[in-house]
Amino acid sequence: MSSTPTAARALLEPAIAVVYLTLWTVAEIGRISDPLGLSMMIVIAIAIALGRIRPLASLCIVGLLLLLQLATVMQPPESTTWPAYFGIMIVIFLVARHGSGRLPWVALALGIPIAAIIAFLMVIPSWVSPSGWTSWTGQGRDTSGVDEAFVVAALVAFGLYAGAWAAGVALRVYIVQQRSNALLNQTSAELGRAENELTLVKERDRIAREVHDVLAHSLSVVIAQADGARFISAAKPDATRAALEAISDAARSSLIDVRTFIEGLREESGDEPQPTLSDLEALIARVEAAGLDVEVQNFGPAKSMTPAQQLALFRIVQECLTNALRHAGRAAPTRISFDWRGPGLALTVSSRCDSERRPVDDLPGVPAPTGTGHGIRGMKDRARLAGGWLTAGASDGPDAEFLVTVFLPTGADAIEPRSPLAELTA
Missing domain, CATH: 3.30.565.10 (Histidine kinase-like ATPase, C-terminal domain)
Structure with missing residues (x-):
């Protein structure tokens, strides 16, 4: 029964990757003549799909994508494709959520160079993008205000990156806390059951001890009196009568005590001293x-x-x-x-x-x-x-x-x- 939710969760990230790539494909129809124009989206979608099962590989894929874009091996972002970088925020969220050991902290530290590279690819006119940010606003090769644009783009990129990382860590901490609470509740329930079992064992011991105390002395008297009466019944009938009366009194007293004790189990705690x-x-x-x-x-x-x-x-x-x-x-x-x-x-x-x-x-x-x-x-x-x-x-x-x-x-x-x-x- 528990394998079905686990399998569904394992398919969540690939489903997000498929939706991400499908939306970008639909958005770029008619604007991209070269199929390689979707290469950035394809690589980011792969990183998203691997975010749960291979968070380190996802982080490496993102870094490799940016390096290949710097080297012009892959097409850099354009005025209509730069929002594809938001997929990187999904990857960082998954890395912070599912990464183990020091990987989430390494991912946070890499946020600064990743944000700087994204801002460089989007804003600075260079061998990668000769027009840079100004080409998106129709200003041609105007380089005025590039420095300010780079700083703003880098800060925004890092803010989004850090926010996605913090959300992943927060979800991770929340889930760990929920699991810890569930484990604590389970442990408390098990301890409660063990305590109840121990109480029952102690109660059985107490009942056995009480019944023994009530009956042991009286039965010993009954046995002794019965044996004596059996041997002297013919020679001393008066003594026999006295012995039988003693047996009757002892048996009646024991019966009263046992009946009262058993009845008291339903209404008295048994551990408190009883009035006399x-x-x-x-x-x-x-x-x-x-x-x-x-x-x-x-x-x-x-x-x-x-x-x-x-x-x-x-x-x-x-x-x-x-x-x-x-x-x-x-x-x-x-x-x-x-x-x-x-x-x-x-x-x-x-x-x-x-x-x-x-x-x-x-x-x-x-x-x-x-x-x-x-x-x-x-x-x-x-x-x-x-x-x-x-x-x-x-x-x-x-x-x-x-x-x-x-x-x-x-x-x-x-x-x-x-x-x-x-x-x-x-």
Whole structure:
């Protein structure tokens, strides 16, 4: 697909040469009796055609043309053919555009002698053109003003020559810059793809590491307990029952952690530290500072919860408090109850509507829930993934309250009684 544009570009200069020679042939019909009268145009057309593939040869052809005209081997320009020299400007443009190494600078340096020769051939009366410039104006052999005419012709010729050279160099620089930008964009795209692949590899490693951390300990406990129960089942049935309960707890805890972790891959970054029970105190303090009246009740000693369950509990409480601010108002009393006395944590959050209402988005210091699971549906999903359940709804009556009830299973071992959660009610 890319060979077609390249071939078309290679034919551009020969096409220009054909057009150049055709126009001059049409222009000189009836004025040139000798076919050699078009020799200058033919030579310049050849130089144009070779400008892309052989820029050095094109420059040499131009120089040889002018030398042969000085030596009267080729016909010099006349009053109607001197504009053919504009073809030399096309050649210089191509040499500056396609020449490599020092060739463009050599071409620029040759501009001075080339301009001087062109001015000499056009203006100065000599063995080449006895009448010179004056023959074009009908002044015969009048040589007055020849010096001024030569200087003007040389300066104009060199100005056109330098302008064509500068245009070729500018186009060359522009194309090189465009190619460099394209290469840079391609390299950036490749680096971006490589970075994405590296990120995916790192993410796979992180997932493998997380799954290993979640399952390795629990499965080791399950295996040890299962082997022990198998050997002592007949002699000690009570010990067997305890071992089976331990296996059940370990398996359930691992299942909760894995399900929550996999769900979290869709909504959590995974690289940031996740909130735990110890962060609830700061969360409630920030909400109280925003104007919400929060009452916390804690029944029984707090028990151990897995990191996944602690994250789910934090997000649920955060969502409840945010909804209380958003829907009930900043002065609406809210009550949070942590009941650890059963086989798990029973959490209730109730809020009563108040006449003073202010949108939560206007309250400074109140953190908005993160992730994609906002609202009651998101809280239910979090509770379910943590192994529990959640209900939410408004109560009937004049003192209508919105009540959220959550149950999350916990382990048998209690944590320190003076944990941050216990200090909320101290």
